[in-house]
Each structure stands twice: as C-alpha cells, then as structure tokens.
Amino acid sequence: MQYSAEKLTEEKVFKDPVHRYVHVQDRVIWDLIGTKEFQRLRRIKQLGTTFLTFHGAEHSRFNHSLGVYxxxxxxxxxxxxxxxxWNDDERLLTLCAALLHDLGHGPFSHSFEKVFDFDHEDLTRAIILGNTEVNKVLLKVSPDFPTQVAEVIAKTSAKKLVVSMISSQIDADRMDYLQRDAYFTGVSYGQFDMERILRVMRPKEEQVVIKKxxxxxxxxxIMSRYQMYWQVYFHxxxxxxxxxxRKILHRAKYLYENNYSFKLEPIHFMSLFQEKVTLEDYLKLDESVCFYYFQIWQEEKDAILSDLCRRFVNRNLFKYAxxxxxKEYKKLAELTVLFEKAGIDPEYYLIVDSSSDLPYDFYRPGEEEERxxxxxxxKNGELRELSRESEIVDAISGKRRTDHKLYYPADFIEDNSSQSELKKQIRALLE
Incomplete structure (x- = not known):
C-alpha cells in the first residue's frame, strides 16, 4: 500500500471545544501532527498578546491548525x-495544506514579524521544503509532494479550488479562528452558522461557491468577522x-548592536539581531523562551529595557488617547519635545499605533491586490458576486476602517515636585 493512501488501523480523535472532535484517519496526517515542528505550535499562542486583555485567550496555533484541518x-x-x-485525488494535498498553513508562526505571531521583518507564510514554506521532520513525512507521499503543499500555502498552485478552501474570503482558516477566538475570549461576536455554510458550499473549478x-x-x-476585528483583535x-x-525587542536589538553587556547573553535572539537567522534558530524560538528573557531583563541596568519588561510581564501597560x-501631527511634534524635556524617551514611550481592516471586497480592475x-x-447555475445580491454586504464592500491610537506611560507623566508644570502640559495635550 502506498504511504499516501495508508489509513490508520483505528481512527484517532482529538477532543475539541469548538468542533467537538477532530478526526484523523490518514497515516500522513497523524505523522505530521507528531513532528517536532508541528508540536512547537503548542507553544505559540493563537492570539499573541490578547491574553492580557481577555484572560481566557490562552489557546495555541496547534489548536487552530487542527481546527482548520x-x-x-x-x-x-x-x-x-x-x-x-471535485477530484478526490487532491484530498490529501488539501488536508496537509490545511493542517500546516500556520506552521511558520513565531512567538507572539504578527508582533514578532513586524520587528524582525518576517513573513510567517515564507517560513511555513521553508519548514515544509527544508531539512525538517515535516519534510520527511511529506516526501513519503511523493518526491514533489512537499512542493505541492508549499504552492497551495503560497497561493501559487494551479489547483485554485484547493487554494480557495484554505485562503479566500470564506475559507476554513477564517471559519475556525472566528469561532475559536470567540470561544476562548468569552465573546459572542464570532459565532455564526458554520453548519449551514458547509451544507451550501459547492466546488467549482476556480473556487468554492455558496448556494444562493x-x-x-x-x-x-462576514458581520461576525467585522465585529471580532474591532471588539477583539484590535482591542x-x-x-x-x-x-x-515591540519596543522591548527594538530596545534589546539596539543594545546588542551597541555592544551592551547583558546580564544574560541573549543567545536565542543573536541571529535575529544580526539578521542572519537560520531555520534551525527560528524553530528554537517560542513564547516560553521569550518570557524567560523578559523575566531576566526586568533586572537589567538599562532603565528602558528593564522598565518595558516589567510592564509586559506584570501587565502595567501604556494608556492611550x-x-x-x-489633523494632529503638530500635537505629536509638541508632545515629542515635551517628552524629551521631561527625560522620557519618545522613541519608546510615545507611539502611534494604527489598525485597519477591510471586512469584504471584490476585485476592482487596476488595483494592486486582487481579492x-x-x-x-x-438556481439557474449562474454565479453572482455576493455584494450584487446582498444589501448588507454591499453596504460594507470596499470600505476600509482605520483606527489610530497614541500610546504613552501614564505613570511617567504624573505630577512631581520638579517637573509638575511640564507634565501638566503633557497631560493637557493627551486629554
């Protein structure tokens, strides 16, 4: 029997709070789950820093990946x-791509990517194609199977129907994370009738479509997704x-580049700081490693690094305005000057953060990104774009919402005897 067709002698199941059970019948899926690269996802939170807002949000990329599968x-x-x-010969390819789609996520996911200029999808493909346990399992299917899986995740595969099931505006990835994240954060926004959606899905050559x-x-x-972004993801x-x-990582990198003597040498971060990270280095990083350094760095003699680490570890976060x-760029410039006069480094303590989301869109000729x-x-077999039939979706199509906040340490601008007037000016501008 070919490895690709081999079934387990007995079906394996994972108890799951969202889908009740995750069923595994294929040997290749079971073996992939057992690889060290996939097990690493247990140590990466699905929602990054959101656990500091919603205390139940401790679930992992491992949970989510099984759910998408x-x-x-x-x-x-x-x-x-x-x-x-539907060509059932593509079953195993689709299942493997679904299971492995988030394999390259690093600690704290997107926050980490922004600092070190990583793309988790690039790293996912590197793991699938590199000298890894995952690659060895996939190679047992066929010599080109790892490449096929990587192409689906990269959205470069000619099998567009398979790609759309994992990455589109209504895909298994989104359907799992909306429900899973709602469950673990304790909110109701992410709930929708997935059972109904699955029943009315139909395969077409280019993509999955939905019966009218x-x-x-x-x-x-779509409305659940919209609410989850603004009530949870962009909280x-x-x-x-x-x-x-992000500022902890920026500061640690700056200190390393300037030959600062750390109490504990940041061995796990050195290749990142040097911008010479290897896949092996990257796979050694998880959130438990990062938290260990943050705990140690609370005692560093560098005041900024130690302060930022204490804030993160003990949840003494920045306030926002x-x-x-x-309209307010002049105010930001004025605040920057006042912070400097007060001895507060605006590079680390006065930060504008922006969040933006596009709930639904369709391809518009001439735009850079095709959606x-x-x-x-x-009923007559014709395909109609969703917003042409739905007034609700039409109302939000192509409408990007953006939100900006100014973050600062409120405790640093409280009154004190020597700088009370200066800090009063800062507080007046922030109110």
Missing amino acids: EIVRRIIDDVFRGRPE SGMHAVEDY PVSRSAEVVL EFDPA LPIHLLM
Whole structure:
C-alpha cells in the first residue's frame, strides 16, 4: 500500500471545544501532527498578546491548525465527495495544506514579524521544503509532494479550488479562528452558522461557491468577522501590549548592536539581531523562551529595557488617547519635545499605533491586490458576486476602517515636585 493512501488501523480523535472532535484517519496526517515542528505550535499562542486583555485567550496555533484541518476534512468527506467538480485525488494535498498553513508562526505571531521583518507564510514554506521532520513525512507521499503543499500555502498552485478552501474570503482558516477566538475570549461576536455554510458550499473549478439559499448565513459570517476585528483583535489594550512588546525587542536589538553587556547573553535572539537567522534558530524560538528573557531583563541596568519588561510581564501597560495623524501631527511634534524635556524617551514611550481592516471586497480592475470575491450559485447555475445580491454586504464592500491610537506611560507623566508644570502640559495635550 502506498504511504499516501495508508489509513490508520483505528481512527484517532482529538477532543475539541469548538468542533467537538477532530478526526484523523490518514497515516500522513497523524505523522505530521507528531513532528517536532508541528508540536512547537503548542507553544505559540493563537492570539499573541490578547491574553492580557481577555484572560481566557490562552489557546495555541496547534489548536487552530487542527481546527482548520477538521473543517477542510468535513468539506471534502461530507460535502464534496462524489461531486463531479471535485477530484478526490487532491484530498490529501488539501488536508496537509490545511493542517500546516500556520506552521511558520513565531512567538507572539504578527508582533514578532513586524520587528524582525518576517513573513510567517515564507517560513511555513521553508519548514515544509527544508531539512525538517515535516519534510520527511511529506516526501513519503511523493518526491514533489512537499512542493505541492508549499504552492497551495503560497497561493501559487494551479489547483485554485484547493487554494480557495484554505485562503479566500470564506475559507476554513477564517471559519475556525472566528469561532475559536470567540470561544476562548468569552465573546459572542464570532459565532455564526458554520453548519449551514458547509451544507451550501459547492466546488467549482476556480473556487468554492455558496448556494444562493445560504446567502444569509454568509452575511452573518462576514458581520461576525467585522465585529471580532474591532471588539477583539484590535482591542486597544491588546494593542498596548503589542506596542510594549515591540519596543522591548527594538530596545534589546539596539543594545546588542551597541555592544551592551547583558546580564544574560541573549543567545536565542543573536541571529535575529544580526539578521542572519537560520531555520534551525527560528524553530528554537517560542513564547516560553521569550518570557524567560523578559523575566531576566526586568533586572537589567538599562532603565528602558528593564522598565518595558516589567510592564509586559506584570501587565502595567501604556494608556492611550484617540489620535488623528492627519489633523494632529503638530500635537505629536509638541508632545515629542515635551517628552524629551521631561527625560522620557519618545522613541519608546510615545507611539502611534494604527489598525485597519477591510471586512469584504471584490476585485476592482487596476488595483494592486486582487481579492477573490465570494460567489453565489444561483438556481439557474449562474454565479453572482455576493455584494450584487446582498444589501448588507454591499453596504460594507470596499470600505476600509482605520483606527489610530497614541500610546504613552501614564505613570511617567504624573505630577512631581520638579517637573509638575511640564507634565501638566503633557497631560493637557493627551486629554
């Protein structure tokens, strides 16, 4: 029997709070889950710093990856099987891409990427194609199977239907993280009728489409996504924690580049600071390693690094003020001068942070980024772009919402005997 077709002698199941069970029947999936690269995802939180706002948000990329796999498995085995548009030979490719799609995420996910200019999708492909346990498992399917999986994740695969199941505006990735993140944060915004959406999904050559009768379930899904972004993912307190985290990493890198003598040499970060990181170095990093350094760095003699680490570890985060960069740039310049006069380094303690989201869009000729729209399958077999049929979706299509906040340490600008007037000016500008 070929490895690619081999089934486990007995189905394995993972108990899951969102999908009840995650079912594994294929040997290759079971072996991939057991690799050290996939097990590493247990040590990477799905929502980065959000646990400092929503205390239940301790779930991992491991949880989420299994969830995405399970949704794709259900679509293939329960909805698409037997339909002429679906080629069951692509089943294993789709399942592997779903399982491994987040393999390259680093500690604190997107915050970490911003500081060190990483792209987790690039790293995911590097793990799949590199000298790794994951690569060895995939090679047992066929010599070109790792490349096929990497191409699906890179969205360069010719198998566009497979790509759309994992990466599109209505894909298994989004359907899992909305429900999972809502569950662990304790909010109701991310709930939508996934069962209904799965039942009305249909395979087409280019992408998954939705039967017209399921339009209202899709509307609910899009609005759930919109609410989750603004109520959870872009929560200003979570963003404050991200700002402090980024500044810790910036400061540590700056000190390293300037030959600062750390109490504990940052061995795990050195290749990052030198911009010579190898895949082996990267895979050694997880959030437990980062927290160890943050704990130690609380005692550093560098006042800025030690202060930022104490803030992050003990959740003494920055406060924020509403800020409009288009109208208030003069105020920012004035605050920068006042911070410097007060001996507060604005590079680390006066930060503008912006969040932006586009809930739904469709391809507009001439734009740089093509967005594959959601198509409805009409009774006559015609495909219609979702916003052409839904007034709700039409109202938000192409409308990007952006929010700006100005973050600062409130405790640093409290009154004191020598600088009370100066800090009074700062507080007046921030109010």
